[in-house]
Amino acid sequence: MAPVLGYWDFRGLVDPIRLLLAHTGVDYEYKVYKIGPPPEFSKDEFRSIKHEFGFDFPNLPYYIDGDFKLTQKMAILRYLGRKHGLSGSEEAELTRCDLAEQAAEDLAYYLYRSWFAGEEASRKDLSENLPVKLSEFDKFIGSGPFVLGAKVTYSDFLIYSTLDFLRVYDESFLENFDSLKNFLARIEALPNIGAFIKSDKFSRLPISRQFAWELKRISPEVAETPVSKSSE
Numbered sequence: 001m002a003p004v005l006g007y008w009d010f011r012g013l014v015d016p017i018r019l020l021l022a023h024t025g026v027d028y029e030y031k032v033y034k035i036g037p038p039p040e041f042s043k044d045e046f047r048s049i050k051h052e053f054g055f056d057f058p059n060l061p062y063y064i065d066g067d068f069k070l071t072q073k074m075a076i077l078r079y080l081g082r083k084h085g086l087s088g089s090e091e092a093e094l095t096r097c098d099l100a101e102q103a104a105e106d107l108a109y110y111l112y113r114s115w116f117a118g119e120e121a122s123r124k125d126l127s128e129n130l131p132v133k134l135s136e137f138d139k140f141i142g143s144g145p146f147v148l149g150a151k152v153t154y155s156d157f158l159i160y161s162t163l164d165f166l167r168v169y170d171e172s173f174l175e176n177f178d179s180l181k182n183f184l185a186r187i188e189a190l191p192n193i194g195a196f197i198k199s200d201k202f203s204r205l206p207i208s209r210q211f212a213w214e215l216k217r218i219s220p221e222v223a224e225t226p227v228s229k230s231s232e
Helices: 012-024 073-083 091-116 119-141 154-174 178-189 191-198 212-218
Strands: 004-008 029-033 062-065 068-071
Touching: 004 012, 012 073, 012 154, 012 191, 062 073, 068 073, 073 091, 073 154, 091 119, 091 154, 119 154, 119 178, 119 212, 154 178, 154 212, 178 191
Parallel strands: 004 029
Antiparallel strands: 004 062, 062 068
8 A cells, every 4th residue: 555645735844755755756645634714724624533543643744654654744754764765874974964954944943933923024034144044054065966965865855845945935045055056956856856846746835825925926815814823
């Protein structure tokens, strides 16, 4: 039986997992749960059944692979990284993947927190503080081509997703960071990733359905509607 990956109908936390699975060519079922219409934006489609799966910590995303029933994005990515040879093989490599993983998570958290603050406050915050954060990533990636040099790992897809979310928001923030732009291009040049991104299985938006800036692009009529900030 094919593995099952479940998540909401936006990119969010599941994006790097889908990229990794596309890269490895794994045939899996993608179960999408829809958030209800405004103003409630109900998440009951999943919440009403989440205790029926037998997960230790019921949440989205989830990944069911035979006897393995996993939730939590990083647990899933690490599992898939080990299973498909997309992780470090010695202490120095494992440590560098750990570092890349946590730095990518910190950057994503910073972006999400800023975007939740509202468009005007967000742009001011990002303009003042983001260049320093991006310069650190630019130096870390360097000529790469990936986090572990020529070897692709799960941490590359984490970094790609976060940087692509930023690029969708405003690509000018990456204008002065050639290493990061080249890194994005190299990920997209991976044959299976390129095919996935060009397919109808992938869309740049929505990222969360919760940020005012993306709501204006997707559904201008609900852009000012308050929404939940739940992590699910």
